[in-house]
Amino acid sequence: MNRIKNKYLFWFTFLLLACIGAPINAATTGDEPGKVDVQDIVFSHIRDAYTWHITEWNGKEISIPLPVLVRSEERGWDMFLSSHLHHGNVHHNYYVAGEGEHAGKVVEKNSRGEEVKPLDLSLTKNAVGLLLSCGILLFIVLRTARWYKKHPYEAPGGFTGLMEMAVMYINEGVVKEGIGKEYKPFSSYLLTVFFFILINNLIGIIPIFPGGANVTGNIAVTAVLAGCTFLAVNLFATKEYWKEIFWPNAPLFLKLPLPIMPFVEFFGILTKPFALMIRLFANIMAGHTIILALTCLIFITASMGVAINGTMTVVSVLFTVFMNCLELLVACLQAYIFTLLSANYIGLAKVRE
């Protein structure tokens, strides 16, 4: 018993020393100790980037340049690595705008000397993270499916068993419950949505290179997901659903001279996917923001002396650990909620008299 206690004590002291030691090093090796632009650090992570910044080593930035793919109205398609645009460099008349309407985006100086935004299909950090997690998702699911082909009538164990449990739970407990009898055509879509969001959320929590992209915390990604649910709800809706929207069961004066109720109902069609979009985006973005802000706390307090910095480091690490656990829960929960609500919306559009 005593030895176990000693062991814990040893590790605790070790971590404490590491916590105190790390910021001192960081503070002394940085260019301007004490001046940390938290907003810049957080926002540069939350927003997209043209390079995948990994870390800084001995004052040298280690990052992966990603391809920039743009189409100018005047010159057509162009593709080059983002390393050409570092530190405000201009390449083929393209550069990253410093401020203004398109701050942080690649813009073009056209022949008349105006700054215009080209069609930008660059493989940004989020796009690469997205493709990466899509690859992982495909690999995981197809491998599970292949296992079943190789082992008919057998019960899987290990990871395949976990996948089976998750797939069957979502299929039976969420999709079937939410939609009802006609759930079969939608189960593939909703399962894809669930695992897509889950994988992206989980990879987003991992702080080092392959992970850390803020994919599901980006509004474009959640907008596409919500748009797909919008299509799934409204393209396969029953007549009764449309009747309830355009001629709802309400007093006549609410419908005839001024179509108040139909307007409200029609607005409801749009608010449901909009809420889906905002919920997922805000949850994941807020999680990333909080974890980053808590980590930045260490560097903000670096100039306030060793005592304050040390205590704040301990507090920050403890809070970050707590927030990471919370984010793990949120990652699963948001994927579940998105799927559940999508299934329920589809189920609502499947009403029969």
Add this chain to the structure above:
Amino acid sequence: MSLLTPDAGLLFWMILSFGIVFVILSKYGFPVIIKAVEQRKEYIDQSLESARQANEQLAGIQAESEKILAQAREQQNEILKQALVEKEQIISEAHQKASAEAHLQVEEATRHIREEKEKAIREVRTEIADLSVAIAEKVMKEKISRTDEQEKIINGLLDNVSFSKS
């Protein structure tokens, strides 16, 4: 506000990659898994059902075998009972037969004895007659004079003998 405006490039990549992932997974991914799990479930249900049926059959067979065993035991008992009865019957019959035979034999023996006795008596009678004739001859040869007296005595003797024997 730039956070809330979806980026065209990312929108394009998202639609493309999500579309591809959806198409692939809805063709080769999830339906395969769900179908396999459902097939396995069906298979397990079937196996359980057939196991239950086999069990039932086994129970039926057991009951039947027990019935047969009980029947056999009953039959055995009946046979044993019958055998006992038959045994007693046979014994009593044998007894009867034996006693009848013994009776017959005894009768035969008595009859035989009687016959023998009569035969012996007859023989004795003839012997005695012969003997008495011989005696009479001798007596007559010696004392012819006293004939009347002698005959009286002989007859007297003879009557005595035949009386006592008959």
